[in-house]
Amino acid sequence: MQQRVLNVLEFSKVKEQLIKHVASSLGKDRVEKLIPETELEQVVQLQEQTDEAAKVLRLKGNVPLGGLTDIRASVKRSMIGSILGTNELIEIASTIYAGRQMKKFIETMVEDGIEIPILDEFASQITPMFEVEQKIKHCIDDNGEVLDGASEKLRSIRQSLRTSESRIREKLENMIRSSSAQKTLSDAIITIRNDRYVLPVKQEYRGTYGGIVHDQSSSGATLFIEPQVVVDLNNQLSEARVKEKMEIERILHELSVFVAGYGQELLDNVSIMAELDFMFAKAGYAHKIKASKPKMNNNGYIKIEKARHPLIDPSEVVPNNIEIGKEYKSIVITGPNTGGKTVTLKTIGLFTLMAQSGLQIPALDGSEMAVFKHVYADIGDEQSIEQSLSTFSSHMVNIVDIINHVDHESLVLFDELGAGTDPGEGAALAMSILDEVYNRGAIVIATTHYPELKAYGYNREGVINASVEFDVETLSPTYKLLIGVPGRSNAFEISKRLGLLDRVIKSARSHVSTEDNTVEKMIASLEKSRKDAEEEVLEAENIRKVAEELHRELQAQILEFNQQRDKLYEKAEKKAAETIEKASSEAEDIIRDLRKMQLNQRAQVKEHELIDARKRLEKAVPTLEKSQKTTNQQKQEKRSFQAGDEVKVISFNQKGHLIEKVGNNEWQVQMGIMKMKVKEKDFEFISAPKVVETKPLATIKGRDYHVNLELDLRGERFEDAISRVDKYIDDAVLAGYPRVSIIHGKGTGALRQGVQEYLKNHRSVKSARYGEAGEGGTGVTVVELR
Structure with missing residues (x-):
């Protein structure tokens, strides 16, 4: 991949966002070196790694990567005989601990039945090295100080140090508490100069204490003197400190040699942990941008559902569906400036780079991306003052380079193809370039202003027009991509909306050629359709x-x-x-x-x-109640049924109305919201329809009248809500519903309480209760109708 293309498509900005999700400098280094792969198998493997890491984050929320540092330089130094510092050794122990925790974390998930074969394979390669970690922590504390227990000799030396210091301080404190100290000392304190304990003595009393002068104040009025009585003790202290330093160096050398013995295992662990940090960084980034794993292919097919550019504010970005590579391999996008053409172009290019780098793309599940050997892009104004190149010339330099290298494994993105020169020549050149790149077998997406290219897709097999939608009413783009519809100029409509005189617009229309008018009308028709x-x-x-x-x-x-x-x-x-x-x-x-x-x-x-x-x-003898069926059947045999009769369907124990006769002794019956065929012997006559005087312009709602099973009152004022409830209950009764639901929400409870009180006294309500957990809880009232 060309670095210029990566920069143009802003791949580096995606990496900057990705770096925010790494846990260590190892992961950061891995992200900084990230480049798209060009082999399908490798890309699929990278996507599988990211998907497994995302699965772990979904189930566990986070992973134990704390304590991981880049110890490679320290380990290599130990392997060539260098003595490591205490902080270096602590970082090595911390990294061993991080690897051990990660290994245990992944193995526990596998034991719980979670399928993460890739991560399990990585974890199996981590060497625990518990003894190295323990040996370092036994000798050095978390602050990088060598502990007394690192060796018996060091313990003895430090005990001697503490004893000497105590004796020196005791003698000096006796001096500063003496009656003469207030006169001879500048300050009644014990201080240190050149690692030796001294007293601040006034210049004129320098001979009072004897001993050695180590320093003086800037004014010369105070001398820092080591009294003669503590010179020998200070000498013993210095000797003990030298012994301490030598013993610490011996301990660090021993630890460095011990670490060197595990040098290769440590380097391998670091390499594995860097990969794991990188995988979980990709998964964390995918979660942030609400991305999904794309299906990868090697045949140039791209299908993205609801694509969202990852660098645009999620609250402002407009999702688009994009498909190319099967029925058509070239898309020509037309439309107004700032309409989103370039964003669409960059979205496709950036999604390709992200997918080939193992990153998930911010689109819906089921999206599919292709693996390309090369991605070429000529996007933006690259006018060069230094090279005395115009905008057109700079574009042509890029285009020439693209044509010299493009093949059937390439994705080519052209922004404003042919712009910057005479419109007629530019359009002709643009069509010729598109034909050339298309004939090479590449996948091509181009944006343009030229009206001549609007008909290009209709005259070429494998080419389709597209446009970005523009709302003439609001005079603003909607940023919605329309595949199969070329863009309209909208110049006349916009001018009219802005107040340009009708006669001026009419005159302008007369100057437009018949062909252009025909194309614009065709586009308008397509948009309406x-x-x-x-x-x-x-x-x-x-x-x-x-x-x-x-x-x-x-x-x-x-x-x-x-x-x-x-x-x-x-x-x-x-x-x-x-x-x-x-x-x-x-x-x-x-x-x-x-x-x-x-x-x-x-x-x-x-x-x-x-x-x-x-x-x-x-x-x-048991007496059973006689069924009315025989009596009713006798009545039915004597009576001729008519449409509209109210009957009882015996097999369903439901009342209904006869609609029409559909066969011998068979009727279509309306029972509530259900219509079905029922034989005459399976229903009982109840009553004939009442004769209702038909009034002009009156509409009578009956059981055929469609009423929803739910009434949503959320956001309604109380009085309006009660009025709607009353009308809704009547409609539901007429429709034959046995039960309905009223959604009022929880809120302050005023609307909920009011609805409940009203329903208690309603003539058509048998009972009312709050919904169960699966029905909406107290935010819903379920009403049983009479």
Whole structure:
């Protein structure tokens, strides 16, 4: 990839954003060296790495990369015999700890069943080196100080140091507390000069204490004297310090040699941790820009869903769908200045560089990107004063270079192709350049102002026009890319909106050629067709959503009906069984009594006793309520049904209305929101339709009237909301709905409370309750209708 192209497409700015997500200088160094790859397999591997890291961040939120530093220079120095400093050794121990934590973190996720094979492979290559870390931390603390316990000899030396210092301070403190000290000393303090303890003595009393003068004040009035009584002790202290220094050097040398023995493992660990830091930086950046993993291919096909340029403020960027590489391999984008043509061009180029660098792209899932060997871009004004080149000449220098190197594995981006020269010649040159690059097999996207190129896409196979939309009403671009529609100049419409006289505009139109007028009318027609199609798609989508909601409601109602029916069947069977059991028991009792009477009386049973027993048997026989079905069927056989009759469908236990007869003894019946065919024997007549006087211009809402299953009151004033609730309940009752939902939100609770109070006294409301957790909670009231 040419460095100039990387700069033009602002790839370096993406890397600057990426660096903010690294955890160490190792990751930063890896990002700074990042360049797009050109082999499909390598790019796919990089994308898989980023995707696994993003998966870990989604599940865990963060990763343990703290303590990681670039220790490569220190390790290499130890391997050639140098003695490492305490801070270098602490950084080595910290980096070993970071590697060990990362290894444990990834292995734990794998043990939990999370599939991260790439990260698992990296973690398996990390050498723990716990003994190196422990040895360093046993000798050096976190502040880089060698600990007393690093060796027995060092412990002994430091004990001697502390003893000597204590004795020196004791003697000097006795001196400064003496009665003469106030007169002879400039200040009653103990200080240090040249690593030896001294007293600040006035110049005129220099002979009072004897000893050695180490320094004097700037005025010369004070001498810093080491009294003779502590000279020997200071000498012992100095000797002990020399021994301490030598022992520390010995310890550091020993540690450096020990570290050198693990030099290659340390370097390998650093390399692996740098890659892991880089992977998680890419994943963190992807999360920030709401990016997704693109599918990669090697055939020049690009399909991006809702692409957003990563360097534009997310609140301002306009997502666009872009596709190229199958039905057409060249796109010519036309439209006004500042309309977003160049941004679209840069978005495609930058997405390509990002994808080939293993970065996810800020677009929806399912997007697809191609791997190109070369990306060429001629974007922006590159006028060169030093080389005495005009804008046109500087562009042509770039274009010539592109044409000399372009092939079928190239992506070429031209901004304002042919600009900066005579329009006629520029347009002709632009078409010729596009043909040449296209014939080489490259994927080409170009922007232009030339009207001649608007028809270019219609005359070339594999080429399509595109434009950026412009809102004439607001006189501003919408930044929306329209594939298949060339851009209009809009000059006349804009001028008219800005107040230019109609006669001037009419005169200007007369100067435009017939061909240009035809093209503009064709473009206007295409734009109108596109907008109409978009509106129809939106309307169809809304209808589909309502239909799905009705379908879900119907399924719920059918399920509830089946459950209630099963409960009723079970209850009836249980009641029948109990009745039969009771009757059997009664009959057994009666028979037992008769036998007992025969045995006891040993004679004829009297007539009144038999009559009494017979009555008891008759009462014991279970009597079931006669179904009205037979009676109703008899009525139906005698009655001729008519459209509009209210009936009860027996199999569904639901009321409905007859719509029309569809066959022999079969009718189409409307039950609530459901229409279905029902045979006459499966329904019972309830009532005939009432004759209602038809009034002109009156519309009567019935069960065919469409009413939503939900009423949304959020944002409404209380009085308006109650009025809407009243009308909605009436409409829902007419539509035959058994249940509806009223969405009022939670808010302050005033609207919610008001709706609940109103529903309690409504004539058509059976009951009202707040929604369950899956229905919207207290933000929704579910109403059962009578």
